[in-house]
Amino acid sequence: MSTFAPVVILVEPQLAENIGMTARAMANFGLSELRLVAPKNGWPKKGVREAASGAVHVLDGAQLYATVSEAIADLQFVLATTARERGQMKRVYAPDAAMDEVAARSDGGQRVGILFGRERVGLSNDEVSLADAIVTFPVTEEFPSLNLAQAVLLVSYEWRRAAGLARQRFEGAMTAQPASREAVLGLFESLETALGAAGFYPPHKRLGIIRNMRDRLHRMALTEQDVRTFRGALRALTRGPRQLRSDNVEVSSPPAARSDGEDH
Amino acid sequence: MSTFAPVVILVEPQLAENIGMTARAMANFGLSELRLVAPKNGWPKKGVREAASGAVHVLDGAQLYATVSEAIADLQFVLATTARERGQMKRVYAPDAAMDEVAARSDGGQRVGILFGRERVGLSNDEVSLADAIVTFPVTEEFPSLNLAQAVLLVSYEWRRAAGLARQRFEGAMTAQPASREAVLGLFESLETALGAAGFYPPHKRLGIIRNMRDRLHRMALTEQDVRTFRGALRALTRGPRQLRSDNVEVSSPPAARSDGEDH
Numbered sequence: 001m002s003t004f005a006p007v008v009i010l011v012e013p014q015l016a017e018n019i020g021m022t023a024r025a026m027a028n029f030g031l032s033e034l035r036l037v038a039p040k041n042g043w044p045k046k047g048v049r050e051a052a053s054g055a056v057h058v059l060d061g062a063q064l065y066a067t068v069s070e071a072i073a074d075l076q077f078v079l080a081t082t083a084r085e086r087g088q089m090k091r092v093y094a095p096d097a098a099m100d101e102v103a104a105r106s107d108g109g110q111r112v113g114i115l116f117g118r119e120r121v122g123l124s125n126d127e128v129s130l131a132d133a134i135v136t137f138p139v140t141e142e143f144p145s146l147n148l149a150q151a152v153l154l155v156s157y158e159w160r161r162a163a164g165l166a167r168q169r170f171e172g173a174m175t176a177q178p179a180s181r182e183a184v185l186g187l188f189e190s191l192e193t194a195l196g197a198a199g200f201y202p203p204h205k206r207l208g209i210i211r212n213m214r215d216r217l218h219r220m221a222l223t224e225q226d227v228r229t230f231r232g233a234l235r236a237l238t239r240g241p242r243q244l245r246s247d248n249v250e251v252s253s254p255p256a257a258r259s260d261g262e263d264h
Numbered sequence: 265m266s267t268f269a270p271v272v273i274l275v276e277p278q279l280a281e282n283i284g285m286t287a288r289a290m291a292n293f294g295l296s297e298l299r300l301v302a303p304k305n306g307w308p309k310k311g312v313r314e315a316a317s318g319a320v321h322v323l324d325g326a327q328l329y330a331t332v333s334e335a336i337a338d339l340q341f342v343l344a345t346t347a348r349e350r351g352q353m354k355r356v357y358a359p360d361a362a363m364d365e366v367a368a369r370s371d372g373g374q375r376v377g378i379l380f381g382r383e384r385v386g387l388s389n390d391e392v393s394l395a396d397a398i399v400t401f402p403v404t405e406e407f408p409s410l411n412l413a414q415a416v417l418l419v420s421y422e423w424r425r426a427a428g429l430a431r432q433r434f435e436g437a438m439t440a441q442p443a444s445r446e447a448v449l450g451l452f453e454s455l456e457t458a459l460g461a462a463g464f465y466p467p468h469k470r471l472g473i474i475r476n477m478r479d480r481l482h483r484m485a486l487t488e489q490d491v492r493t494f495r496g497a498l499r500a501l502t503r504g505p506r507q508l509r510s511d512n513v514e515v516s517s518p519p520a521a522r523s524d525g526e527d528h
Contacts, residue, residue: 017281025414027407055407085434089487094432138421138430143291143319150289150417157402157418166402168358170349223353 004106005031006079006159007113008152009071011127014040014119020051020059021149022116027055029156030165034062035071035113068115068127076110077102080123080131081151083144088125091133095154098135099162106163114155119148176223183227188214190231194238268370269295270343270423271377272416273335275391278304278383284315284323285413286380291319293420294429298326299335299377332379332391340374341366344387344395345415347408352389355397359418362399363426370427378419383412440487447491452478454495458502 008026013019013036023034036043043064052059065071072078079098093101102112115131117123128134137146137154146154160166192210195201201209220226272290277283277300287298300307307328316323329335336342343362357365366376379395381387392398401410401418410418424430456474459465465473484490 021411021414024407024409024411028401028403028410028414030404030406053409053411083433089440092432092435094430136432136434137292138424138432139292140294140424141433142294143288144433145288145317146292147285147288147317150285150292150414153414153417154421160402160404166358168356168402169347169400169405169408171356176353 004163005033006102006106006155007033007035007075007111008155009035009037009068009113009115010039010148011037011068011071011115011123012040012118013116013148015148016045016048017051018119018148019045020048020053020055022152023048023052023055023058023062025149025153025156026058027052028153029160030163031156031159032058032061034058035065036062037065037068037071039064040118068130072113072115072130074111075113077105077112078115078131079112079133079135080115080117080128081135081137081155082117082122082128083136083139083146084122086125086128086134088128088134090128090131093133093135094138095135095158096162098133099155099158101133102159103162103164116148116151176225179222179224179227183224184217184222187222187227187230187234188217190234191217194234197238269297269427270366270370270419271297271299271339271375272419273299273301273332273377273379274303274412275301275332275335275379275387276304276382277380277412279412280309280312281315282383282412283309284312284317284319286416287312287316287319287322287326289413289417289420290322291316292417293424294427295420295423296322296325298322299329300326301329301332301335303328304382332394336377336379336394338375339377341369341376342379342395343376343397343399344379344381344392345399345401345419346381346386346392347400347403347410348386350389350392350398352392352398354392354395357397357399358402359399359422360426362397363419363422365397366423367426367428380412380415440489443486443488443491447488448481448486451486451491451494451498452481454498455481458498461502 008022008031010019010022013022019036019039026032026034039045044059048059049056063071079093079102102114105112114135115123115127117127135155137151139146157166188210191213195213196206222230272286272295274283274286277286283300283303290296290298303309308323312323313320327335343357343366366378369376378399379387379391381391399419401415403410421430452474455477459477460470486494
């Protein structure tokens with residue numbers, strides 16, 4: 001699928017750190033084609049592989065060009081990233097809208113590239129004029145200076161989302177089922193009996209306090225394991241100090257946990 | 265408004281570069297409160313201000329803590345960022361959904377913090393267990409290792425969006441109005457007359473070729489200035505070589521441009 005990811009083109013990048021971090025950010029989100037236009041102080045740069053932190057396949061595949069025109073010659077749609085208005089009558093996209101456009105064009109078989117300018121001065125107006133449209137970042141007025149690799153990261157992140165590839169790597173979801181109402185009501189009953197026996201509430205306030213307690217427990221969205229653990233804890237509290245019994249210690253693996261579930 | 269932005273908490277960060285870049289990323293998107301839990305090899309670190317690239321107000325305001333518990337004591341909702349599943353029954357958010365939740369809670373007056381772990385090993389399971397929920401990033405399976413400051417950047421970017429503050433700093437919009445249909449039709453007529461006189465098409469193909477040419481010109485969504493420039497260029501092409509006349513050179517300021525608009 002990275003065949004259809006956009007090409008990242010750095011124009012006269014200077015710092016090894018930024019080029020390495022660019023490669024890493026691209027690899028994080030599934031981009032792989034990096035082009036470098038006339039890197040300042042030569043190429044390859046010392047320290048660039050360390051900064052890439054393992055994304056060396058992106059660095060090793062990087063292509064060198066002398067000019068922006070050459071670097072974009074085979075592309076069909078080109079975006080220029082810039083922090084400043086250029087007085088050019090071009091469409092200006094936010095990163096999310098830009099990557100929606102890129103993903104749609106890639107789906108249609110077009111080759112797309114994104115130009116990123118020099119660390120200090122960005123792209124020249126001439127270079128911007130070679131692009132079809134502009135991408136700019138919704139940074140604050142007070143501190144708009146975005147690092148080069150950070151700009152590449154945001155574009156890469158939004159491309160992955162727009163391409164429909166941004167799946168969460170794991171789910172938070174309930175790994176256990178919610179407890180049956182029978183189990184929950186059983187816990188309520190045990191708790192209410194224990195609190196009554198302990199003199200926790202005067203009889204005339206019993207109902208109100210019990211309802212509030214039920215509300216609190218419901219807010220936890222209890223699982224079967226939760227109910228077992230709380231009933232075990234309640235038994236331990238009401239019977240007073242005693243030797244630790246290994247079958248009362250909560251463990252997360254279901255078979256051992258079940259040994260604590262003698263109330264069911 | 266940064267009063268309501270979430271607190272960024274780095275747990276045992278090691279590299280000055282990452283802490284500085286974190287401050288910069290926060291400032292880019294309007295976050296300002298940074299907390300450091302037991303930075304490795306002491307604090308302040310050499311090179312951290314350079315890496316912050318001007319976001320020194322974030323660094324200067326950074327608070328130091330000995331433990332995660334102390335760093336989150338005054339907060340009401342805490343998120344833990346992690347790349348790995350922890351077997352904890354917690355809600356897991358993508359960055360955008362997480363920041364929607366954070367923005368909603370901040371609107372309700374809650375103080376929210378986001379925990380970021382050590383460069384190499386992230387947060388411990390114990391530290392994750394202090395958080396209400398988890399944030400994870402939709403990175404690739406092949407290269408999931410996200411730089412610390414890059415993770416802070418993505419969360420900051422998504423917070424600014426969720427808080428409704430992510431306005432584009434300039435619009436691409438048409439800075440000039442579209443040309444009137446009269447002006448466009450006038451250009452078509454001049455072009456068709458000139459092409460006819462130049463023998464560009466055989467008479468029986470005239471209509472088809474003219475219609476295609478009109479289509480192409482419509483695709484440009486011409487402005488009044490575009491029409492004036494193209495009519496000027498057409499006149500220059502049809503009258504043959506001549507001395508350069510200063511009033512035929514396109515300039516972008518409207519009064520000078522108007523001197524080229526003698527056809528209107």
